Amino acid sequence: MSPGRRELDRRPRGPDVVKVVAAVSLALLAADVARAFTITLANESPKMVYLQIGVGTFTGTYCGTNCTYTPPVAQSTGSAPGINTTINQVSVSVPANAVGNGTAQAMTTDSTQSLSFFDGFARCNAPTQLYIGGFYRTPGASGNGTTATVTATVPISLTDGAGDTIPFTQISWTSGGNGATGAEPFPAGGFTGTSQVVGSIADNQWAESCWTFSYSNTVVPAAGTYTGRVLYTLSVP
């Protein structure tokens, strides 16, 4: 099978490694350009979906210490995705003299996750960016036509517990990451309703992005601390 676009989406193994390699061969580095990161995985049983937002748990890295980035990438021996139930937060404290003035306020996260579990590459810049990534793997060869989608289930508003609200539509995000130059699998957007697709993963693919959230700050809300939880679901038919 000839390589598709995602087969070309490779990257250096990490910033420190880049420095070493660059000292040896700039030509090699130039050939290993990073883009929005998706890469084809080798088909493998069982069928599996893995989703990570913020800091996650993973034994080792998917590609392993001797990752060649040659798709389809098989899962490295001993590596395994893990479950972690701690939920990260994205927050902002608006200065009093800026409340509702229409100047967007950058939000930060309490996530410390910058590294990708695919290969350990420092993809995101926590706490400015929130990592989102995962994979969809099937026993059959890729290209079977199924795509996993990530759907956000969003409350109408953030609430302060005292009857006051801020619409979730006041929150939006950009998408990027270190070395990202192409279209992101989890692109920029904003909350628009109670359910929306925020990204996708092709069959037998690892995909990841880094989100930077902001609060549009176009209304003057009552004083308070407003909270709300968004559920992200990665699913395949």
Next chain:
Amino acid sequence: MRISTVIKALLAVTAVTPLLCHAESNLNTGGGSPLATTAHVDFQIAIPKFVFLRIGSGTGSATGGWAATATVDLISFAPTPTQVGTGLLNATAASGDLGNGVETAVVVANGGDVTFSSTASAGLSDGAGDNISWATILTTAAHNSTGTTLQAPALANGATTSITLTAVGKVVQQDAKWTYQYANGTIPPAGTYGGVNVNGGRVTYTASVL
């Protein structure tokens, strides 16, 4: 060969580091349909309680740009001899930030109803024992930009006069253009009454939320 050793050492570090992390990740396997897994993100926006008040020269409007400004405007009336005691008199052209005795007035707050008050001296004095009552200084509020026009608390000798600005959703966002006029219904002794923070010439406006 030395470079290869360094690379391996760094890769070992990057591979081990994720094991130390904690947060939300989930997986699901099997042949079920649909096959799904989930993760959550919590969002938090902290809005501080604040109150902004502007009377005359200042920085900020009902929609933002708020900053402290120490400038205190002077509203001045200078009737000609033929005008003294003949009725309602406008302020001088240089009076107020908008001129002709007109002041920009803004209150924005997000802590519920606002108590808005004026505190005046015992009267405008000429320093020679003569006084003009604050009751003769009238304030008329006109629409500026907000749906609700900010009304002015009346001025009274040696008193604080308060009105309540009713919040909508705990937020008060009101402005107006206030025009000051002198009733000029009597003939006072000749003199200069009040002034720039002298002879009882200053009114203090206060906006407060609980």
